[in-house]
Amino acid sequence: MLTKVCVICLCYNHEEYVEDALASVLAQTYPIELIVVDDASSDGSVEKIKGFLTKHNPVSVKTLFNERNLGNCKAFNTALELTNAEFIIDLAADDILLPNRVGEGVKSLIEKPEVAVNFTNAYYINEKGQYIKSHYPVDNQGHSKFLVQEGDLFVEILKRYFICPPTLMYRASYLKAIGGYDEALAYEDFDVMLRLSRLHPFSYTDKVLVEKRVVSNSMGTVQYKKSNKQLYSTLKICKKAFEMIQNRKEKRALLMRLLYESKQAFIHKRFLLFNAFINLGFKTILKK
Secondary structure, eight states: OOOOEEEEEEESSOTTTHHHHHHHHHTOSSOOEEEEEEOOOSSSHHHHHHHHHHHHOOSSEEEEEOSSOOOHHHHHHHHHTTOOOSEEEEEETTOEEOTTHHHHHHHHHHHOTTOSEEEEEEEEEOTTSOEEEESSOBOTTSOBSSOOOOBSOHHHHHHOOOSOGGGOEEEHHHHHHTTSSOTTSSOOHHHHHHHHHHHSOEEEEEEEEEEEEOOTTOHHHHTTSTTOSHHHHHHHHHHHHHHHOOSHHHHHHHHHHHHHHHHHHHHTTOHHHHHHHHHHHHHHHHOO
16 A cells, blocks of 8 residues: 655635646646645635646545635644645645655655655746746756755754755654644744754755745745734744754854844844844853
């Protein structure tokens, strides 16, 4: 019996892209369970989802059409409760899985049962699906030009952004053991990677297996705007990290993160948050 994999596809106002995302799931070379969650879209996403599923009629699919917007973290956790799959992929409805993504992830996670997360390289594409660049620069064979770290990554994840979040494939038991995503946060990836890497190693597959779409209103492009709540969530995550750090190396990593985030807050005139990051930095320096 093949290992069970669930792709949770989260959609919020992605009517232009959701069919491509769903098609990429059905094109996987490894059998999957699909859970599609529309988080109260105000565009035509629901109609696109229903039309696609009616046309293609996948064997194993569940749908959740939320009547009110729950936010990414809670919407994902709601879907996570519906599956007993061994491995999980969180697919935003504007991103694309390349055909071998699931198969390669299963191979890595089965070979290394201690690993919580498998991640890969990715292409960035624009709103029209055109290539922009690769996350890690690649050679003519499609392999990264430099060594990508794997294993114990807590320090690296804490101090810098280097893993492309749409490439993550989780071991479900480890993800559920930490309670899934933190529903008090506006976004999930930094937090869930920190909490999992504190406990378990990560594995890297040196192949481009995901396409991440760069759109004008994506979470990543608006995170520092004054009305956006993501930077408050980053502060909450850094406060969590303060409680997690155990040695000087980890303290230095947190200080590097706080320096970066305080600079961003200052540049974007988020002065209350700037002060909060600076104060947490002083607290970190004094921590024994």
